[in-house]
Amino acid sequence: MEYRILGRTGLRVSEISLGTSQTFRAAAREDEDICVRIVHEALDRGINFFDTAPSYWEAERVLGLALEGRRDEAIIATKANEKSAEAARESIERSFDNLRVDVIDLMQIHSLTAWREVTPVIQEYQRAGRVRFIGLTGSSPDKFPEMIEAMRTGTYDTIQIIYSLAERSCCEKLLPLAREMNIGVIALRVILNLLADRIPLHPVASPDSENDSAEEEKPKKLARAHAEGRFSFLGEYGVKTPGQALFKYVLSHPAVSTIIAATGKIERIAENAAASDGVVLPPEACTRLEGLLA
Ligand SMILES: NC(=O)c1ccc[n+]([C@@H]2O[C@H](COP(=O)([O-])OP(=O)(O)OC[C@H]3O[C@@H](n4cnc5c(N)ncnc54)[C@H](OP(=O)(O)O)[C@@H]3O)[C@@H](O)[C@H]2O)c1
Secondary structure (H helix, E strand, O other): OOEEHHHHHHOEEEEEEOOOOOOOOOHHHHHHHHHHHHHHHHOOOOOEEOOOOOOOOOOOHHHHHHHHHHHHEEEEEEEOOOOOHHHHHHHHHHHHHOOOOOOOEEEEHHHHHHHHHHHHHHHHHHHOOOOEEEEEEOOOOOHHHHEEEOOOOOOOEEEEOOOOOOOOOHOOOOOHHHHHHHHHHEEOOOOOOOOOOEEEEEEOOOOOOOOOHHHHHHHHHHEEEEHHHHHHHHHHOOOHHHHHHHHHHHHHHOOOEEEEEEEOOOOHHHHHHHOOOOOOOOHHHHHHHHHOOO
16 A cells, blocks of 8 residues: 655555445444444455544444544544534544544545534634544535535635546646645546446445436446456556546546546455556556546
8 A cells, every 4th residue: 555645744655445335234233343344354454544424324334433542543534514513523523433433534525515503613623633634525526616615715624526537627726726725626426337247245326426417427437348358458558447447537637636436346446456566557658547438
């Protein structure tokens, strides 16, 4: 596993990290056990950054359970998604309990919800030493203009955004601004909508779900390209699976600090972690990869 610095936080984060939306929806004890084993496998493979949120059903609680005894190996990022300061305070208090921690490394404002009202609450926790850094999430590109406005205030240490081979609009303004301001970038939705449709473990609507109908053709193009061996040119860069190609593509952007990838399968961790091997895709390989979706 290779590591990058998460912008001005100075935190050293694994290039491949673990998300918990949907896949950590533990409906039964067996689900919980799988989630715990996924977290332990991730830690054992060098993954040290974990993203969760109060709105991901049991995910925060199960992550807290999994990190019991291994807290020092993990950087924990969660979120507040509340419309008022008071509700945000209550949500943050519940997150400490769910995660079984006194200090949360990164508290993010989920989908930019009431960011002007919620930011002072998080800053109170920062002053008290209970939250280390503050970030923004805004997974869909229609949130980018508002995210840029918030970034320009200089208050935020990280952003969490959608960035993939299929969705590259963050490259226009957002990523250059993040670099200029030394804001850490957490990329999401690198796989979903390209190699996976809805997350199979719990096929229900996601709290983060968006209308992706226009994207329907892209997974088919990618699957066809793979079936026809048109990924094979990536072998010389250590790529063995389509997922690794998609991770390496996003990691080739220097503004990206880490990718949060979700999975409900323990064996997937090894595949995904192996995408971070220090071999960066050169621009010509990235362009060729983009061509597979054209
Ligand atoms: N802030 C926000 O608004 C927001 C929004 C969405 C997500 N998130 C965060 O981002 C995390 C990631 O979510 P995402 O929406 O970006 O999903 P994603 O990680 O792009 O996709 C997850 C899906 O991809 C599959 N997958 C994982 N690795 C794979 C591989 N190598 N090859 C093929 N399939 C693979 C998983 O299925 P298997 O179980 O089969 O591996 C799962 O169905 C979430 O868990 C959450 O923490 C935040």
